[in-house]
Amino acid sequence: MLALAIAAALIACTIGTPTCWAAASDEATTALARKVAELIGQLDAPRLADRDAAEKVLMALGPEALDVLPRGEAKHSAEVKQRLARVRRQLELAFAKSAAKASLITLADAERPLSEVLAAIAKQSGNPLVDGRKRGPEGKPPADPRIRVAFDKTPFWPALDATLDAAGASLEVRDAQGDDPLRLVVVERGETAKPRASDAVYRGPLRFAVVGADVKRAADDAETLARIVLKAAWEPRLKPIALSLAAKDLSAVDDQQRPLRIASAEAQWATSSLGGQGAMRLTLPFVLARGDAKSLAVRGRMAALLAGANVAFRFERLSETRPGAAVASQKMGDATVRLESFRRVGGRWLARVRVIYDNPQEAVQSHYDWLYESRATLTAVTEQRKPVEYDSQAAEDGVIATYAFAAEDADKPGELTLVYSTPAVIMTVPFEFEFADIALPR
Incomplete structure (x- = not known):
């Protein structure tokens, strides 16, 4: 019905x-x-x-x-x-x-201008696409070639790569800077560049590609290293709290099927999208069994720390807390939010909040700057105030955030409400990748 x-x-x-x-x-x-x-x-x-x-x-x-x-x-x-x-x-x-799944693109089989296809992909996926190709004389827009593509619930990255390959174009991931958000920018493809779809591995909202490889003697001249440069990009709408790859989750063999070890068994690569990044580049150093290897096969598993939907925790009729007073606590989903203190210091109200998850992830403490994506407001009668200052720190059982709000002479205890919004669920999702034949330079 x-x-x-x-x-x-x-x-x-x-x-x-x-x-x-x-x-x-x-x-x-x-x-x-x-x-x-x-x-x-x-x-x-x-x-x-x-x-x-x-x-x-x-x-x-x-x-x-x-x-x-x-x-x-x-x-x-x-x-x-x-x-x-x-x-x-x-x-x-x-x-x-659902955030860990690729956006799906559907477009009927037809010949269309590149700009129209890009607009459809951007609209259906929620990922911003910008045409950054060079303009013509007198600032004329770049050429808008007609291309023929057909997508039926095709994942975002394969659909975008097929579109760019059909138009002879490429892509740059430009991180957020100042007022400019994270963007995927369409650019001209270099004369020697291969089609994007030829060397990519797609896993959900992530795209993996090997963008470099070299062979080098180690500093002590005792080992020969094969260094593989891997680039992982994600759909901009994903906004993972963190992505990480540990050495223990990597394996490689050479063209003779000889297992290779990574140069540092404790190595770990990690990044966060919260600073506006849209991709991470990793240099993976493997120790060659012999110097005659012609290619490598590499397999790995990257972990993405993803947040669910934000939920609002409301602490109403607030008065200043006294030392030793009972802590206000609320739980929704896997998240427990405790208002540990609320007091007036000069011309400010200070609220100290502790966030604890049922299944704590080490990465939550390691990347506690993800709390910047959480929101806190203080309401006095009908006026809603945003924090004027903010600080966060890791704790053994979660993350602590302190918010400062402007205080007014007319503020009365019992008429203030703090609303704190944060994800009710945080989960780690693995994304496996494999490259079967990475050529090494001779």
């Missing part, structure tokens, strides 16, 4: 009428909210089988239901609250897992 309601709303719209599409979206959301409310009512049904069935249907609605799924409220029974908590956690996990 829900699908029919959505379809009916969409059929009534015609292309080129944004207001109608917005109305259809609103109707779909209203229909979803109505369906969720109906199912929540069934969570209190007399028969256990009916309650179990309603819970399963709620989970089957998918992450889209998170926006209209209420949290356990006072009017709900204890069992309904427990079931809602289970449903919410499963949907939050599903949301986080």
Whole structure:
């Protein structure tokens, strides 16, 4: 019934009428909210089988239901609250897992201008694409060749590479700088450059490519190293907290199937997208068994630390905390947020928050700057204030963040509300890659 309601709303719209599409979206959301409310009512049904069935249907609605799924409220029974908590956690996990999948592109088989294909890929994936090719005389736009491509739920990176190869173009990942966001920029392909699809390995939202290889004697002249330069790029919309590759998750053999060891068994490469990065470059040094190797095969597993949807933790009717006073604590999904102190110092309110996850990841503490993606606001009556200062630090059981808000003379204890938004779920997702024949220079 829900699908029919959505379809009916969409059929009534015609292309080129944004207001109608917005109305259809609103109707779909209203229909979803109505369906969720109906199912929540069934969570209190007399028969256990009916309650179990309603819970399963709620989970089957998918992450889209998170926006209209209420949290356990006072009017709900204890069992309904427990079931809602289970449903919410499963949907939050599903949301986080969906981020680890590639965006899918669909485009009917036809000849189109390159600009039109790029616009369609950007719109369907949510990844910004910019044409950075050289302009012609007097600032004329670059050539817009017509290309023929066809995609049917094709993952983002293979679709983009096929498009660029068809147009004889290439791509640069330009990290965010100043007011400029992370961008994928289309550029001219060099005369000697190979097609992008010829040397890439695709895994979900990640693209791996070997961009360099050399052979060099070690500094002590005791070993010969084969250094493989690997580039991993991710869809800009992904925004992983961190990506890492440990030496223990790497293996390699030469063309004679002789196993190779990595030069440093404890090595680890890591980066974060929070500074605006869209790719990481790694130099992997392998010790050659002999100097006669012509090629290598390399296999590895990169770990991505991904966040689920943000949820809002509300601490209401705040007064200054006293030393030794009870700590306010709330839990949603896998996240527990504790407001450890709230006090006024001069012209500022200082709020100290500790974030703890049920399944702590070492990378969470190592890359605690991911908290910059979390948000805190202080509301006094109807005025909402953003923090004027912020600090974070790693703790044994999680991460601590301290926010400073401007204090006003009219502020009254008991009328202040702190809202802290952070992911309810954080999970590590592995992405395996393999290159079977990496040629070594002679």
